[in-house]
Every structure is written in structure tokens, then in C-alpha cells.
Amino acid sequence: MTAYLVTGGAGFIGANFVRLLADQRPSTTITVLDALTYAGSRTSLDGLASPRFAFVHGNIRDAELVDQLVAAHDVVVHFAAESHNDNSLRDPSPFVDTNLVGTFHLLEAVRRHDRRYHHISTDEVYGDLPLTGGDRFSESTPYNPSSPYSATKAGSDLLVRAWVRSFGVRATISNCSNNYGPYQHVEKFIPRQITNILDGGRPRLYGLGANVRDWIHVSDHNEAVLRIIDDGMIGETYLIGADGEADNLTVVRTLLHLMGRPVDAYDLVPDRVGHDLRYAIDASRLRRELGWAPQFTSLEQGLSQTIQWYRDHQEWWRPQKAATEAKYAATGQ
Ligand code: NAD
């Protein structure tokens, strides 16, 4: 039995990871450590039960709790973070506390107890690319984060690298592009627009909708994370992406089309400050060295599945919708 400690397991990607692990690895136990911030939802883990599963309501900044939990597990997978760029522009403080200080406490515990550690990060640590041209991020792209969110994620990655080199911590890092799929908070782009449309409202596009993101289905991301935990080289970084580049306007028009609305039934709203233009991932190292390939190769197919999930799980997202839109209203977005 391998014992996994998953931080942030009540969030979007973490909850999907826990479900994947529970399904695919019968000889594991899984403990989730999650503070249940506004972004965490205990119901995302409904159906998982002891003896294989345990939920600990706690904070990664609680060094004593983190130490006890790390000591009792074999593998630590660290998803917990403040994850939304727009929130980091309103108030960066929890981003520093959780993403930097929380990661520090985990690394110190992993060092003391010599545990295998996998660090979940983002392609945003590399900054952005020009809108036109074929450049993509690779493992050797220099760090150049733009927002308080991406700066704290970049800082946490660098802590991991330093703990590997200085203390021999057995860690790997993955930097993934934009995820979509079930259980994503309605503050994020795709679920915000789907739930606006389900509510009879209109999608809200920042600026002119020209910014490009490299979309990957959350299950493809998590399959890659499992490969890296199993077979990744200690101390190494792997980029995860599924060749899913699309500009925001195209995504909105696709959603409107799939949901039976006129494709121009959206609103343009004030742009995000410092809005990164384009992200694009070259995942050839992951494909070549670890044999990973995405299952969702068409964005339209993945979006259809995701729309259906939000239609079928209104009880999951409705409680968060009004408060989320109230936050956006304050900036006219
Ligand atoms: P999320 O906001 O949906 O979930 C974050 C989870 O962490 C929540 O359950 C929250 O309660 C928990 N959490 C926050 N602060 C905590 C603390 N101090 N202690 C314990 N738990 C805490 O985020 P997500 O989209 O699932 O992202 C997960 C990870 O993946 C993050 O590290 C993020 O940077 C990274 N990532 C996300 C994407 C994406 O597109 N969403 C892409 C690449 C990487």
C-alpha cells in the first residue's frame, strides 16, 4: 500500500486527481489536506470513504500539522494554492502566504522525513508569448512571471529546485497549461461562461477576446502527473500541454454554438490588468520520455463533455455563482 498525501484535493484539479488515483490504483490510500477556502468544496470528494480515503481540514501553513501528515505518508502531491489571477490583482496577500510560505512548510517536512514530493505548477511562470508566431514554452524557457499569482508560483517552483539541490529532496515539478473540465470553480473562464449561459446570461470576454490559452482537459493533466510520479527523473521539470491553443473569442463562440445560442451573444468587458497575451506548451519531453499522450484531442469534444457536467451538477456550482459574479461586478468585468 502506497500512502498519498494530496494537498488542495478539494479544489478543481486536486479532486479530479484524487478520483483518478482512487479508480486506477487500488493499492493506495489517499489523505487530502485542504483548508476549504472559497475555492475548495468538500462535495467534490463525495463518494470517497475510509479505509482508503481520509479528509483533513487544515492549512498547509500549519507547520506542525504538515509535519505529522508528511511523516505518515509515502508520496506528497502538492496542488494547494491560491489559483486565480484576477483575485491576485485584488489582494496578493493570500497568494504569498499559501503559495510561497505553505510550499516552504511542505518542503521542510519532506526534507525531514525524506518523502517523495511532486509539485504542481503552471506555464504562467514563463510569462507570455507574442500573439502571433509559433514560439512555445519548453523546460529551458527562462522564468518571467507577470502577475502576483504567477510570481508566487514561480517562487514556489524555485524553492523546490533549491531544496532538491541543497538538501537532496526527492522532488519533481510539472508546469501545465490551462485546464478545463468537471469541478472547476465558476470564477474561471470556461465554467464562468457556461454557467452564465445556463443562467440565461451572456459570456463576458476581457478586452477583444484575442488572448490565447493552451487548453488541456483536467484528466489528461492528471494522467501526466501520475506518469511523472511513477517514472519522472528526480529533480526534473516536465511541461504538460495538449496542443490545445485557442483564442478566448473562439472558445466563447464554440460554447455558444454548442449550447444553441447565437455565436455573437457575448459582451466585451474591461481587460485584465497586465493580461498575458498567449501561452503555448511544447510537451515533447513528456511525450518522448514518459510515453504520455492526451485522450482529449478535440477542444469541442472536451467542451461538450464539460457543458454536460455543469448542466447535470447545478447543485455543485449554484451556491458559488452569485458571490463570484458580485466580485466581478466591482471591476465591471
Ligand atoms: P483551485 O483554486 O480550484 O483549488 C485550490 C485548492 O487548494 C482548494 O481546494 C483550496 O481550498 C485549497 N487551498 C488553498 N489554500 C490552501 C491552504 N493554505 N492550505 C490548504 N489548502 C489550501 O485550484 P486548481 O485550479 O485546482 O489548481 C491546483 C493547482 O494546479 C495549483 O497549484 C495551480 O497553480 C495549478 N495549476 C492550475 C491550472 C489551471 O488551469 N487551473 C493550470 C496549471 C497549474
Ligand code: TDX
Ligand atoms: O470572465 C472572463 N473572461 C475572460 O475573457 C475570465 C474569468 C477570463 N477571461 C480570459 C482571461 C484569460 O485570457 O480568459 C482566459 C483564461 O482566464 P482564467 O480562467 O482566469 O485563466 P488564466 O488567467 O489563464 O490562468 C489559468 O491557467 C493557468 C488558471 O486560473 C491558473 O491557475 C493556471 O495556473
